[in-house]
Amino acid sequence: MSELLNQRLRRRLAALQDEGLARERPRIGRRDGVRYELDGHWVTGFCSNDYLGFANHPRLRPASFVSLEAADAAGSTASRLVAGDLPAHRAAERALAALVGSADAVLFPSGFQLNVGVLPALIEPDDLVFSDALNHASLIDGLRLARSRPTILPHRSAPGASDGPSWWVTESIFSMDGDTAEPALLRDFSERGGMLYLDEAHSLGLFPKGAGFARHHAIRPAVLMGGLGKAFGLAGAFAAGSHEVCTWIRTRARSFVFSTGNAPVLAEQARIAAEMLAGPEGDERRARMWANARLLADALERPPPTSPIFPVVIGANQLAVTVSRALLERGWHVQAIRPPTVPAGSARLRITITAAHEEAQIHALVADLRTLLQHFGLSLADTRPPAEPR
Template sequence: MARAALGWIPQELEALEARGLRRSLETLAPLQGPVVEVGGRRLVNLCSNDYLGLAADPRLRRAAAEGAERAGAGAGASRLVAGDLPVHRALEARLAAWKGTEGALLFNSGYHANAGVPPALVGRDDAIFADVLNHASIVDGCLLSRARLLRYRHGDVQELSDLLSRTRARRRLVVTDAVFSMDGDAAPLREIAALCDRHGAMLYVDEAHSAGLLGPTGAGLAEALGVADRVDVHMGTLGKALGAFGAYVAGARPLVDLLVSRARTFVFTTALPPAACAAALAGLEVVAAEPARRAHVLALTERAKAGLSRLGFDTSRVVAPILPVVLGSEARALAASAALRERGYFVRAIRPPTVPRGTSRLRVALSAAHDEAQVDGLLAALAEILPGLPPAE
């Protein structure tokens, strides 16, 4: 029985339900992969960020088990107390080499990194310039910094230029996703880097949805566009294309040293468990050794883009295996998700506040573990269900 002080919560849950905004958890079994079991049914999994199909790869699972056997189930403490283990240092060195930077620092999640790094770099006398569609974790980190937050229209380089020209601040930090998680499109990093050079601003790029996928070595969008050396803060995650768990920030050695002292989400948390670090190291080896994985998932992305275009959806700006099927209302997105499930496809409805109101959608995420038949099957199922969805509001 809930305490009386929590008596307002059931009514709040009812209101969320009525607006189509209540969330629920669904357990997948037995493993993450292209086909999963949900509620006793086998479904094609099209909403995971496991872009290279590594989350259940036997090599990563073996590495995780060996890492735990060698160094224990948990790190036991913050890295600054008694939790700094050799596997942390090994992974950071490997990440820095991959990103072409002087150093790297592990964080326990992408949210930890994005919430902790901006407050370590800027404060009340400073200004942050952020794309309006940046991930929620970036927004929270910007707010925690207490710096003045100036948000520019999505991908609008001219507005960013105007804001940088007009704003007087001690320090300036431009923050953007590389690939935007709900739209699959890319930030104009070349133009943004040029603006940062011109105005003496720091550039922070979140490569969570491009690291492992884009660029000659899979290091991300900045590598693909040839501007990696003009990015001051490279942030990325280990739990998407790399198949493990955690996150990192890579950059110059002074940056890393400052974060060790100032990033509260690093300082005040128990370090990543050895198993996660060992799995990430194995994932990095696969990325280096098997470029065909990213070539395959990017080819599937082009196939899906063409099919969605034929169905009337605009995917022209998509550069990564994230395909937005924008349906408008929460009711349409929920109905589409349910109808696809009946046909054997697991695609969750994405609703506000994750996306702007009026743009509820299906977020189709592809993996190197998928095949052409699964993509074609989804497209055929979408074509079948679209006419029967609730009318657009």
């Protein structure tokens, strides 16, 4: 044990505490839909990414796979390039590729692992790279590992015309602001021959027949990152693209090559969830989620929603934590989001809506939020993100 290291970290942790940036893990216990135990008390959650409520679906619970061939082994036992490539992986990849309209797909254990592996595998030293200013940390780190020198674009703006190979790396729905990239700009860049890397972690499954943002808007990205931890209600991710793109990823993405393959049960869950997303149950749950999103937008005095994510921007770190804790005392779990997840001075509550929420819960949350904001001298209009009219 190194006492030097412990002393150093105690100083750093104390500094984070002083800045209102200390982090704690909410201790979640039993769950019942959007209701769950947190530190021994039942609360209603408004901060998960389980947008369609699939995480509690009986067909996706591990116990339902006992009789399946996919459950014959708990793990894949090796890298998929050694002895870990199993029928469940290949079946899931076919289903996921079909869902997004791509020729092929490659499973990864997490979206972060995907982005930090795929971007360095595909970007070449002389490529021009453009990255949105509010991109997720995994995209930023992937570009760093690619040793690229990205031009940081103002949020939601597009690259101009350029000579030579160029990449545009962006999210479709931005995870902390809930706004979207502009479909026409994405489509134009791709049609002009640019290589579009589109992170669909928060948008996949939210559009008719389980489509993501790209397929819904007839956009053809060179590489699509699909998340399995949001609308799918699971964990993991996949990269989708041409056979050439996916073959190269399997060959050269270090986070794929040097990692044990996804557990086969998780791969089978992904295949079944893709089937459910594309079917009638997916359509019914999407309709409920969007209806709830419209209800919440109206209650928050916001424009019509483009996603299930509603930032309530407080500004100061400690005040965001204080409001979050006050909501928790009233039975609402809405986590405070602070730097470095969001820019300095824009600490916020990130409210997410799901198909499993009830109208009464939405109205009651906003009523308590309004009361608390007024107590601290704020109004709902004061908490809109900068991109929205105030």
